[in-house]
Amino acid sequence: DIQMTQSPSTLSASVGDRVTITCRASQSISSWLAWFQQKPGKAPNLLIYKASNLESGVPSRFSGSESGTEFTLTISSLQPDDFATYYCQQYNSFPYTFGQGTKLEIK
């Protein structure tokens, strides 16, 4: 199985901050990486697909990038609605695997 190691587990930040969440794959996944946002009691919501493509309807303050097997989700200027848990997921090969999640908290 491809292991997805996500960091940090928890991130405290303020409205307006620029934040970065990292996900490292245990082997090459050829850009087949997605980022999801999940709020309590809700299903995950797709933000980014194929490492850097913004899903329709997602604000442009969200962006994704990659360098080899390291992937990054950046929120350029945090908004109150962005405080949630974020997951990465590889869909290069079965079994699909998720990172363990990053909880973004208000500082």
Next chain:
Amino acid sequence: QVQLQESGPGLVKPSETLSLTCTVSGGSISSSSYYWGWIRQPPGKGLAWIGNIFYTGSTYYNPSLMSRVTISVDTSKNQFSLKLSSVTAADTAVYYCARQEAMTTWALWGQGILVTVSP
């Protein structure tokens, strides 16, 4: 627009079989553009992929659950289903059904259903 809705018992006894159905509305399950799948999330924990099915019936399962899981599709009812046998407390989770596109992965999700395994 297309919507997914999970249904099934919210309480299952240990050693029994968990059975859930996902109903697809507003679109056809028989599209060659999508896979349909199940993902679960134990309370307070992360997401775990269970398996996928294509409308033809082709399936892909997580090896960690393969011996206990069956996913099937009923195109006449526009539904797909999950069966997980010999459940234990470790199978207590919110179960989501979702639609996968090759490029965008899980872009459409159901609201999720909490299934508790308890005597």
